[in-house]
Amino acid sequence: MARRTKAGTPAPEGPAGGRELTRQRVIEAAADLLAREGREAVTTRAVAAAAGVQPPAIYRHFDDMDGLLDAVAEHGYARFLEAKRAFPTPEDPVEDLRAGWDLAVEFGLANPALYAMMYGEPRRGTSSAAFRTGMEILHGRIRRLAAAGRLRVDEQLAAALIHATARGAVLTWLSLPADRRDPALLSTMRESMVTAVTTERPAVREPGPAGAARALRAALPQQTVLSEAEQRLLGEWLDRLAAG
Incomplete structure (x- = not known):
């Protein structure tokens, strides 16, 4: 008591x-x-x-005011993480990507001063557990795209593009006078990001590793990056996956 x-x-x-x-x-x-x-x-x-x-x-x-501001940024990442966790996940991974991007932008527009401190000073609060968990959620969205055969670029580049466009959209919007804030800025940046990160159709028609393995196995003879021995070894692995 x-x-x-x-x-x-x-x-x-x-x-x-x-x-x-x-x-x-x-x-x-x-x-x-x-x-x-x-x-x-x-x-x-x-x-x-x-x-x-x-x-x-x-x-x-x-230790000082910088330490307090770091803690405020961590507080902001924790609030953003709560919003991410509460948000329903669309079944379509591309729509999930759009929805996650919109959520990030809406958080920034609703919390302009906090967002400017969190993302205008990139190292502020990024060592926090909430920031790392938020990035794990983003990478989970990207892995869903990859598993569906819809990812155009590698996962690290996709994460950087998604993060950079959302941050750039919010900070640009906040820097504009109110009478020059055109919603088309946000929707156009989002769709540009989607085009850069995703393919219009699945790269692999058949879901799961077997379909992906068969597609890669078919393209293997045309590549020149691997040595002949490496091609043979990779071919064996892909054959096993394709048969699985």
Whole structure:
């Protein structure tokens, strides 16, 4: 049971719990200031006042303001991850790609100051578990495309293109005066990304590894990258997969 102060309000369960609660309160106060008043408003004094702590308390939780801003960025990635997890997955992997891109852009437009800090300063918060999990979700979408025979480029390049176009679309949109923000900018960038990353028709008609193995086996004699011995070995492996 929680201890209570003389005023009857619950006290933290212990020093560790109280410290973590204070840290989270400071992060949320900084994030709220950022959203309402912009980056310049996030000062030590303003955050301390909003969080109900003394300014020196901030430096007991964060080395400096950069450390606090890193934590705010991690908070943003965690919020974005929650949105990704709650979003239904379309059956069509290309539509899933579109929907994921739209979700990322909508998050940016709804949280402009936070997004600008998260993605305008690329290293901010990218070591967080939430950021890494979010990237795993993106790579999962890309693997679905590859498994369906719809991926035009390799997986790493696809991830870079998807990430870069979504980030570029949001930051460009936010940089424009309100009367010059044409929704066609967003839809055109999304469709350009889809064209660059996916094929119009499946590269392999038959789903699963057997169909892919047969398609690659048929094209093997035309390639010149592998040596004759490497071609024979790969051919044996593909034959096994095709028969499986």
